[in-house]
Amino acid sequence: MGRFEGKVVLVTGAAGGIGLSVVQKFRAEGAKVAVADRDTSAVAADAHLPGNLLEPAYADGLPGAAVAALGRLDIVINNAGVITRGPVSETSDADWALSVGVNMEAPFRVSRAAINIMAEAGGGAIVNTASCWGLRPGPNHAVYCMTKAALASLTQCMGMDHAHQGIRINAVAPNEVNTPMLRTGFAKRGFDPDTAIAELGKSVPIGHVADPEEIADVILFLASEDARYMCGSIVEVNGGKPVK
Numbered sequence: 001m002g003r004f005e006g007k008v009v010l011v012t013g014a015a016g017g018i019g020l021s022v023v024q025k026f027r028a029e030g031a032k033v034a035v036a037d038r039d040t041s042a043v044a045a046d047a048h049l050p051g052n053l054l055e056p057a058y059a060d061g062l063p064g065a066a067v068a069a070l071g072r073l074d075i076v077i078n079n080a081g082v083i084t085r086g087p088v089s090e091t092s093d094a095d096w097a098l099s100v101g102v103n104m105e106a107p108f109r110v111s112r113a114a115i116n117i118m119a120e121a122g123g124g125a126i127v128n129t130a131s132c133w134g135l136r137p138g139p140n141h142a143v144y145c146m147t148k149a150a151l152a153s154l155t156q157c158m159g160m161d162h163a164h165q166g167i168r169i170n171a172v173a174p175n176e177v178n179t180p181m182l183r184t185g186f187a188k189r190g191f192d193p194d195t196a197i198a199e200l201g202k203s204v205p206i207g208h209v210a211d212p213e214e215i216a217d218v219i220l221f222l223a224s225e226d227a228r229y230m231c232g233s234i235v236e237v238n239g240g241k242p243v244k
Helices: 017-028 056-070 093-121 142-165 180-188 193-201 212-223
Strands: 008-012 032-036 075-078 124-129 167-174 234-237
Touching: 008 017, 008 056, 008 093, 017 032, 017 075, 017 180, 017 212, 032 056, 056 093, 075 093, 075 212, 093 124, 093 142, 093 167, 124 142, 124 212, 142 167, 142 234, 167 212, 180 193, 212 234
Parallel strands: 008 032, 008 075, 075 124, 124 167, 167 234
Antiparallel strands: none
8 A cells, every 4th residue: 555545646847857757656656646737648647737837827726626626635746847047137027927937926826725725624745846056046047046945935934834734844955857857958058968967967976966756756755644743844855966
């Protein structure tokens, strides 16, 4: 019997590298999973809730839609995220709106709706995907670092505010992860993704850039009863590599 037998999980950013791994692992451990992303057609799941997280009504309605589709809601994984690069002086209004909308506003809206549902049901768990770069900002990612710092702070605040309702809220904070988003970023800058990731891995004390599964395992831990005394925690998963 899996750790999540009988549980219902909502995962945003479900079609990306970390999200897809999270969905697969939850389902393998007995959960029913509702997936949210712009396009969820390639994701094996129990309920598909495609849409645009930049639309407030969609983000507000996701937890309720998961309940309508699968009967309950026990766990939310706010995993969707975007990376915009550059200093503030080179950040466009479009970059700002995208980063704030996906990385900050959407997790706020989804969590707000989910907390009300979970409180009525007697509890639940929320895990947010923050970033090491939000805890110790690196260069040339000003808005990305800002939004991930905000998400980490929101996690800590919600963790304190809703623990008494039986709702545990924590976050994982990865460094670089070998996802399509990272590989696309290298390609856009003219680098061969395989070569660039291999070179980047040499800077990680543990010896390689994280695979999505290595982040997903920590997310599932935080969502499980194994982490029952963790609330408002930000767990770094960085292979020993500092932000620089």
